[in-house]
Amino acid sequence: MAILIDENTRVVVQGLTGKEGSFHSLRNRAYGTNIVAGMTPGKAGQDVEGIPVFDTVASAVEETGANTSLIFVPARFAAEAILEAAESGVALTVCITEGVPVADMARVHSYLQGKGTTLVGPNCPGLISPGKSNVGIIPGEICMPGKVGLVSRSGTLTYQIVHELTQRGIGQSTCVGIGGDPVHGVDHIDALRMFQEDDETELIVLIGEIGGDAEERAAAFARDHVTKPVVAYIAGFTAPPGKRMGHAGAIVTGSSGTAQAKADALEAAGVRVGKTPTEVAELVQSS
Amino acid sequence: MDLYEHQGKELFAKHGIPVPEGIVARTAEEARAATEQLGSKSVVKVQVQIGGRGKSGGIKIVGSAADAADAAAVMLEGGFKGMKVTRVLVEEQLPIEAEFYIAITLDRAAGDFLAMVSSEGGMDIEEVARTKPGALRRRHIDPLLGMHSYQARFLTEGLPADARTGAAEVLVKLYNLLKASDATLVEVNPLVLLADGRVVALDAKVTIDDSALVRQPELAELADSFPVDPTEARAKKAGLQYVKLEGEVGIIGNGAGLVMSTLDVVAQAGGRAANFLDIGGGASAESMATSLEVILSDPAVRSVLINVFGGITRCDLVASGILEALKRVEAKVPLVVRLDGTNAEEGRKILADADHERIIPKPTMLEAASEAARLAGVN
Numbered sequence: 001m002a003i004l005i006d007e008n009t010r011v012v013v014q015g016l017t018g019k020e021g022s023f024h025s026l027r028n029r030a031y032g033t034n035i036v037a038g039m040t041p042g043k044a045g046q047d048v049e050g051i052p053v054f055d056t057v058a059s060a061v062e063e064t065g066a067n068t069s070l071i072f073v074p075a076r077f078a079a080e081a082i083l084e085a086a087e088s089g090v091a092l093t094v095c096i097t098e099g100v101p102v103a104d105m106a107r108v109h110s111y112l113q114g115k116g117t118t119l120v121g122p123n124c125p126g127l128i129s130p131g132k133s134n135v136g137i138i139p140g141e142i143c144m145p146g147k148v149g150l151v152s153r154s155g156t157l158t159y160q161i162v163h164e165l166t167q168r169g170i171g172q173s174t175c176v177g178i179g180g181d182p183v184h185g186v187d188h189i190d191a192l193r194m195f196q197e198d199d200e201t202e203l204i205v206l207i208g209e210i211g212g213d214a215e216e217r218a219a220a221f222a223r224d225h226v227t228k229p230v231v232a233y234i235a236g237f238t239a240p241p242g243k244r245m246g247h248a249g250a251i252v253t254g255s256s257g258t259a260q261a262k263a264d265a266l267e268a269a270g271v272r273v274g275k276t277p278t279e280v281a282e283l284v285q286s287s
Numbered sequence: 288m289d290l291y292e293h294q295g296k297e298l299f300a301k302h303g304i305p306v307p308e309g310i311v312a313r314t315a316e317e318a319r320a321a322t323e324q325l326g327s328k329s330v331v332k333v334q335v336q337i338g339g340r341g342k343s344g345g346i347k348i349v350g351s352a353a354d355a356a357d358a359a360a361v362m363l364e365g366g367f368k369g370m371k372v373t374r375v376l377v378e379e380q381l382p383i384e385a386e387f388y389i390a391i392t393l394d395r396a397a398g399d400f401l402a403m404v405s406s407e408g409g410m411d412i413e414e415v416a417r418t419k420p421g422a423l424r425r426r427h428i429d430p431l432l433g434m435h436s437y438q439a440r441f442l443t444e445g446l447p448a449d450a451r452t453g454a455a456e457v458l459v460k461l462y463n464l465l466k467a468s469d470a471t472l473v474e475v476n477p478l479v480l481l482a483d484g485r486v487v488a489l490d491a492k493v494t495i496d497d498s499a500l501v502r503q504p505e506l507a508e509l510a511d512s513f514p515v516d517p518t519e520a521r522a523k524k525a526g527l528q529y530v531k532l533e534g535e536v537g538i539i540g541n542g543a544g545l546v547m548s549t550l551d552v553v554a555q556a557g558g559r560a561a562n563f564l565d566i567g568g569g570a571s572a573e574s575m576a577t578s579l580e581v582i583l584s585d586p587a588v589r590s591v592l593i594n595v596f597g598g599i600t601r602c603d604l605v606a607s608g609i610l611e612a613l614k615r616v617e618a619k620v621p622l623v624v625r626l627d628g629t630n631a632e633e634g635r636k637i638l639a640d641a642d643h644e645r646i647i648p649k650p651t652m653l654e655a656a657s658e659a660a661r662l663a664g665v666n
Contacts, residue, residue: 154544
């Protein structure tokens with residue numbers, strides 16, 4: 001099992017011929033991921049170390065049976081890349097690109113409602129089901145197969161906590177970096193739902209940070225719908241308080257968005273919250 | 288990017304949203320002249336990138352040009368809530384019949400925009416939202432469909448009859464502005480009904496999406512008008528996220544989440560972070576070198592903690608960057624370095640081979656944070 005990606009995942013990389021695209025795609029392939037195609041407009045017929053390049057995602061899907069896309073294109077092309085992936089019928093598209101304008105993502109978000117494509121990202125490290133498939137930039141060598149499902153807004157903080165788990169011999173079913181942008185695809189609640197339903201996952205680690213109210217909403221969802229144990233970490237207890245402009249944000253969320261408010265909401269929902277990445281790993285170990 | 292009120296109002300005017308007549312003043316003398324021009328009475332409003340001005344003396348209603356000059360002098364010389372003030376907005380006084388609240392903001396949870404209108408405008412709108420949710424009308428705006436006039440009619444239905452048409456027009460124009468300017472927030476508090484029946488935006492809070500500034504060159508230029516710390520400006524130019532803090536442990540890390548976590552772990556180890564510095568994804572040797580130069584130029588720094596977990600960032604480049612920086616600037620304080628992730632072994636080897644007297648490698652984040660906190664301590 002695992003969620004979203006496994007050994008049946010077949011990846012087309014949008015932006016394969018770029019520097020970051022080729023570096024990470026080849027690492028993903030070396031990990032054992034089925035990287036079956038690349039897509040860069042105008043470069044059809046070329047290949048990157050044997051990975052065939054197509055002009056469109058649609059032709060890549062048709063020729064190679066790709067069911068997942070991985071996006072490394074520049075920010076100004078990212079929204080279109082996600083739409084192209086969705087229209088080409090891939091089940092999952094993972095957008096690593098950072099700096100995508102919010103308005104672009106809001107339109108994409110609206111378009112994807114009711115479509116058959118799940119989006120992870122943008123501005124995210126991607127996801128990995130250790131031992132099966134690695135789609136994105138999470139270093140595969142810090143992970144190991146196991147029973148902990150992990151979801152995080154942050155990239156490098158995810159690596160830190162995965163690393164601490166692995167060093168204790170605690171493996172992971174799937175680690176999902178959902179990205180830190182205001183409008184993104186899969187969120188904490190989606191991941192909690194998928195991990196709850198996943199036979200392989202026995203415990204869930206939820207990593208959040210200051211800002212917004214995603215963690216508060218995830219806490220309520222965990223309380224009402226998750227029976228598996230959940231351990232959380234929130235970054236930003238000592239971060240400088242942001243200056244606030246208007247009232248609209250606070251009216252919408254009804255939350256202060258501080259690390260303490262998030263930790264309190266999670267603990268009230270029965271989620272144990274670690275104070276450091278190391279303590280998170282210890283809490284998981286003692287579960 | 289948060290705009291000053293006067294910049295927001297200039298945008299409003301471009302989009303046909305009525306605003307009071309106003310003049311920007313950079314000196315007390317200019318505020319005096321502006322008030323004379325406006326009929327010897329005015330409202331003097333401090334221009335800062337935060338809210339809460341009304342409650343903290345940032346808005347003064349004055350009855351003479353001399354009083355305007357005095358009010359402006361206090362604001363310009365004294366600053367506002369610790370922020371430097373470079374300008375005030377001097378506006379005409381208007382006969383207000385009623386005050387409303389009107390805003391369109393990004394709704395992160397819904398992934399769309401949310402328009403909100405309340406007949407109870409003024410300073411305590413959050414309190415209104417909490418205690419009288421019925422007094423605040425809300426509608427989600429699908430970004431693919433835009434705002435429809437029926438939505439504007441619904442949202443403004445709770446306002447006095449003679450304000451509804453004007454307020455609905457403002458609402459539609461605000462959405463057009465939001466879309467055209469890549470704004471994530473447009474808020475007017477208060478929107479007012481005047482004795483003559485006009486509906487006017489008395490305030491303007493506008494936040495522009497930083498990720499969209501590349502395609503909003505005119506708005507991007509406004510960034511030059513905001514006060515910036517020279518060190519922060521230098522870091523920003525190099526693509527680094529730097530925020531100066533109060534402590535003694537200089538922090539460099541990659542990724543906002545890990546850097547925030549590093550700040551927290553240093554605090555738990557008894558240290559205080561001197562800054563937040565995120566070298567970002569895919570950092571180069573050059574950006575690492577600039578980061579160290581920035582941190583080491585801060586006299587408060589007694590030790591530096593470099594905490595990098597490589598994903599898109601390669602630790603070998605980070606290590607080379609540290610050595611490169613130490614050729615350019617002299618490090619008078621110890622650098623505790625912790626590298627993990629992509630090419631970490633290569634990175635650690637580069638540092639080991641260099642055997643620099645100031646570099647202290649540590650294998651884990653916790654140990655590195657404790658060591659950096661200890662080295663920054665008074666003992």
